[in-house]
Amino acid sequence: MGVRFLKGHGTENDFVLLPDLAEAALTPELVRALCDRRAGIGADGVLRVGRDGADWFMDYRNADGSLAEMCGNGARVFARYLVDSGRAEAGELTLGTRAGPRRVRVPARGDVTVDMGPPRLLDARPVVGGVPGAAVSMGNPHVVVPVATAAELAALELTRPPDVVPPLPTGQNVEFVVRLGPRHLQLRVHERGVGETRSCGTGVCAAVVATSDADETAGTDETAGTDDTEWTVDVPGGRLRVAWNGAADPAAVVWLTGPAVLVAAGEWLVGDDRSVLG
């Protein structure tokens, strides 16, 4: 018998989802085999459906087989599966993750919203290519660097890690960010240990937090004092929305909204049973 799987993506950050595999069966070797883009199915990571008491638990693994704490794009795909499969009702769910419980809002159809937790502005003032960046933790470390124009953003060479001076102690993801309009950003991201990616949920949130903070400091927030807390962020893999209205409330969390698409359902073939091919 094979291993049942789904493949899905959120803004082209893609996952193999395993709805009924026992935790002990998900070895690092199996994760690497599933995520291999030539010899396997291919994905950025694996999402195993587990249980956390009464809640669902998102057991997320990186493509290299290592454990990962939280992934905003993955959480949306995971929650979309739960609702589309009938395992959960549409509405608000709580997902267990290694970063703690996270709320997810899943309508019957369409975009999914996930609680990305509280951001933390760091004291570090790293410089990237002569430009001062902002350091933000979304659980993982980010350096957000403003870029003047979309053309300049498109021309960036991101095949190697950007030169961050000084680097954060744990290394960093780096987001290069252009303002397209009020609360509308476009970015490209270089992920620590991975390279440039099509999308990074925490990076998108970090970019909004850093830009919002810069606006507050400069007094240039065009929507300050309104109820409009939603930002739009364009990434290479699509469009995301971020709800954040500044750090006045230290307990405030960032909400990330975006597409979650299931594209295929199937069985990973194990052993010699070929009955599913007939």
Place this chain on the structure above:
Amino acid sequence: MGVRFLKGHGTENDFVLLPDLAEAALTPELVRALCDRRAGIGADGVLRVGRDGADWFMDYRNADGSLAEMCGNGARVFARYLVDSGRAEAGELTLGTRAGPRRVRVPARGDVTVDMGPPRLLDARPVVGGVPGAAVSMGNPHVVVPVATAAELAALELTRPPDVVPPLPTGQNVEFVVRLGPRHLQLRVHERGVGETRSCGTGVCAAVVATSDADETAGTDETAGTDDTEWTVDVPGGRLRVAWNGAADPAAVVWLTGPAVLVAAGEWLVGDDRSVLG
């Protein structure tokens, strides 16, 4: 209802196989969507199972949606599916392809052998990086370039097309080839319009034909006059074997043998039906 598919690979040249989709339904848009490695399933190409009179027809499409004539790695995966699914008996089959009918030998298990057609040594004498190459047609054009050592092969920079002087009129795939021993080669390949790939069936055959020809010219074929016609060729994605014993018989064909692995079977989700997720 979704579209049934399999995913498989031959030496990490990977394919989405469609066992029961009508030809008219396989639009270039669908091919591109299926082959998209982030937003789709991901593959180098699509193999649709069709009919060619009494034979099976391998309707092969490149990932960009264009038609392709023949693919040695794809033909093995295609034939393995036919036998494993019970659609064909193990043994020798004839597959229709856009390059004409091709014989395929499929044991009940294990490696599959495919008739790659007759090679044609071309008159061109292109030079690559100061090294004279051999031009060979396997239906598609190849330039085969000898490299002295495996270390030198590993160090080659193949992120850009190699500089071939003069280029063949149709462009070319370029194989860089090290001799590891008698009838044992290792190569890396840059495919025309694609970049470096993990494996190229026609490129492996072209490398053997060019090396065999050079041996005959130089009188250095250590196995000349024996019945040993089999070469071993290591590519980044695995190991292939090629049966070829020189161009004495102008009707002789090259036989390519290697792995053909089906890794997953499933359904491409179309529309709103989510019944397969339950």
